[in-house]
Amino acid sequence: MKASALGKNExxxxxxxxxxxxxxxxxxxNTTNNKLKEEVWKSLAQEFSAMAGELPEQLRLKWENLKKSVRKRNTSIRQYNLKTGDGKMYILPDEALYLVTFMLKATCMGFTVEFYGDGKKRNVATRCGCGTH
Incomplete structure (x- = not known):
């Protein structure tokens, strides 16, 4: 039986x-965490089966694809923000991708660099770019 695509609620x-x-x-x-992860995925499959009426075989793959989509989306946003000109970029809001971004935090949002290359700490004026404070 072919697994159907997951809907928004799923x-x-x-x-x-x-x-x-x-x-x-x-x-x-490590071994302990891998065993725990395996148990959690089995539990998820059981709960999902009870809710959806069928056992989706691709839950892990869906999770991996969601993570890839979020990282790709956030990379595009960061790259666009580094450009000059070209107006504003509009990306449609997506509740699922927002939730994945929240769960993954820095692994998909990037890291904030606190220091410039010369080791001097950034001040408020250099962060906002206005130079007035």
Whole structure:
């Protein structure tokens, strides 16, 4: 039987479950965490099966694809913001991608650099670019 595409409600359910089971988003790959992750994925499959009426075989793949989409989207936004001119960029809001961004935090948003290359700390004027404070 071919697995059907997940709808918006199923995706939000998946993200809610992953958010509550933060072991899935941990970077640790030791034996203990891997076993915990496997148990959580099995639990998710059981809950999802009860909710959706069928057992989706692609939950992990969907999670991986959502993470890739969020990273790609945020990279595009950062690259666009580094350009000069070209007006404003508009990206349609997506609740699921917003939730994934929140769960992944710095791994998809990038890191804030506190110092310039010469080691001097940035001040407010250089951050906002107006030079008035």
């Amino acid at each position: 995706i939000l359910f998946l993200l809610d479950f992953i958010f509550k089971q933060n072991v899935i988003t941990t970077k640790a790959t």
